[in-house]
Amino acid sequence: MMRIAVVAPSCRLKREAADAVQAIVDERGDCELLVHPQCFLSDGHFAGPDEARLEALREVMADASVDAIWFARGGYGSNRIAERALTGLREAARSKLYMGYSDAGFLLAGLHKAGITVAWGPMPQDVLRDGGDAAVHRALNWIVGRDSAALERQLAPPAMAFNLTVLSNLLGTSLEPDFTGVDLLIEDVGEQLYRIDRTMFHVTASANVRRVARLRLGRVTDILSNDPEFHGDEAAIVEDWCRRSGIAFGGRADIGHDAQNHVVPFGMQNP
Numbered sequence: 001m002m003r004i005a006v007v008a009p010s011c012r013l014k015r016e017a018a019d020a021v022q023a024i025v026d027e028r029g030d031c032e033l034l035v036h037p038q039c040f041l042s043d044g045h046f047a048g049p050d051e052a053r054l055e056a057l058r059e060v061m062a063d064a065s066v067d068a069i070w071f072a073r074g075g076y077g078s079n080r081i082a083e084r085a086l087t088g089l090r091e092a093a094r095s096k097l098y099m100g101y102s103d104a105g106f107l108l109a110g111l112h113k114a115g116i117t118v119a120w121g122p123m124p125q126d127v128l129r130d131g132g133d134a135a136v137h138r139a140l141n142w143i144v145g146r147d148s149a150a151l152e153r154q155l156a157p158p159a160m161a162f163n164l165t166v167l168s169n170l171l172g173t174s175l176e177p178d179f180t181g182v183d184l185l186i187e188d189v190g191e192q193l194y195r196i197d198r199t200m201f202h203v204t205a206s207a208n209v210r211r212v213a214r215l216r217l218g219r220v221t222d223i224l225s226n227d228p229e230f231h232g233d234e235a236a237i238v239e240d241w242c243r244r245s246g247i248a249f250g251g252r253a254d255i256g257h258d259a260q261n262h263v264v265p266f267g268m269q270n271p
Contacts, residue, residue, distance in 0.1 A: 002031040002144050004068045005060035006039060006124055008047035009085075010103045011075030013039040013125055018072075020127045024136050031144050035124075036060060039072050046077045054081040061085070061093035068143050073125030074102025074163075082106045082175055086114060099123075099143060101261065102189075105166040110175040112160070112266040120161035120185075120255065121150070121263040131259035142263045152185065152254050152262040156213065161185040161255055161264035164220075168199045171206050177266075180211040183250070185264055186238070187218030189257040193230035196220065197237045204245035214248040219256030 006013070006021075018035050025033045038056035041048030048056075060066050071078075085107065098111050098118045108118045121142060122135035129135065141147035152161075160177070162170075164186045170176055186203075188196060203209055220234040232240070235252070242249040254262045 002067045003065055004031055004033055004070050004143060005063065005066045006033065006035045006070050006072050007053075007056045007060055008036075008039040008072035009053050009057055009081060009107060010047065010071075010077035011045065011073055012042050012047040013072035014128065015040060017125050017128050020132075021124045021136055024127070024133060025140070028137075028140065031140065034060075034066065035072075045075070047072070050077075050080050053077065054084055057081065057085050061096070062090060064092040066096060068097040068099065070139070070143065071098070071100030071104040071107070071123055073123050074100070074104060076103050078103050079106040079169070079175075082110050086110045089114060089116075097143060099139060099263075101161070101255075102163050102257065103166060105162045106170055106175055108266060109162070109170050109177050113175065113177040117265075119263055119265040122259075122261050126259060126261070129259045135259040135261060138263065142265075150263045152264050154216075154253065155264065156183040156250075157265075158267040159183040159185065159264050160266050161187075161218070161253075164188040164196065164199050164203065165191065168202050171203065171208070176208065179208050182212045182267075184209070184212040184215045185218055185253040185255055186215065187253070187256045188220045188234075190222045190224065191220070192224045192226050193232070193234065193237065194226055196234055197230070197241075200238055200241035204241045204247060210245055210247055212247060214250035215242055216250040216253040218253040219258065221257055
C-alpha cells in the first residue's frame with residue numbers, strides 16, 4: 001500500500017483538516033497517510049521555525065518507506081528552506097512523487113529541476129474548502145493511481161503550473177527550471193489588478209519564460225479593489241503582456257486556489 005507523508009514547509013496545517021483527510025484515506029483504503037507532527041507547530045506565520053520545517057522535510061525525503069510527499073498547504077515560507085532541502089539528495093528522496101501548489105511552487109520548481117517527479121495539485125488543507133472532499137480525492141487519485149481524470153483537461157505536455165507571484169519571485173534564483181517548450185499555467189489569489197499587471201511585466205520579460213510553448217491563465221480569485229479602478233481584467237492583462245513579449249496566449253486553464261484545482265504533472269509527456 002502506498003505511504004504518503006504530509007509535511008508543512010510553509011504554514012501550519014489545521015488539525016481539523018488533517019482529521020478530515022485522514023477520514024477520507026481510511027474510507028478509501030488504498031493508501032496510508034503519515035502526517036508529520038511538524039505540521040502543527042507554530043512560529044508566528046510559519047509551521048515552526050525554518051530549521052524545524054527543514055528537518056521534517058528532509059526526514060520524510062530520506063525515508064525509503066515513503067512513496068510520496070504531499071505538502072500540507074501553502075501560505076509563505078518554503079522558499080526559505082528550499083535550497084538546503086535540495087542539497088545532497090539521496091536516491092530515497094529522488095524516487096518519490098511530490099505534490100502541492102501555491103507557495104509549494106518553490107519546492108516543485110527546484111525538485112523538477114533536479115529531475116524529480118512533481119505535480120501541481122490539491123493539498124490537505126483544501127479539504128476545508130467548499131467541495132474540498134472532491135479536491136482531496138482528485139489529488140489522491142493522481143498520487144495513488146495516476147488517474148488521468150484528475151488532470152487539467154487541456155494540458156499539452158510538457159507542462160508546469162505556478163502561482164504567478166511565486167513564479168515571479170523564483171525567476172533568477174537557483175530554483176528556476178527550464179521553460180523551453182512548456183505549457184505554462186498560472187493563477188493567483190488575493191492581489192490587486194495593478195500587481196497582476198506589474199508581475200506579468202516581470203515574468204514575460206524573462207528570456208527563459210519567453211521560450212514556453214504557450215502560457216495559459218487559471219483562476220485569479222479574491223481580487224483586491226483598486227482606487228482608482230484598474231483598466232481591464234486579469235485575462236486582458238495576461239493576454240496583453242503575452243502579446244507584448246511574443247508569448248503565445250493559450251486561453252484559460254482549470255487551476256486555482258479553490259476546490260476545482262486540477263493536477264498538472266511537471267514535464268510529463270503522456271498524461
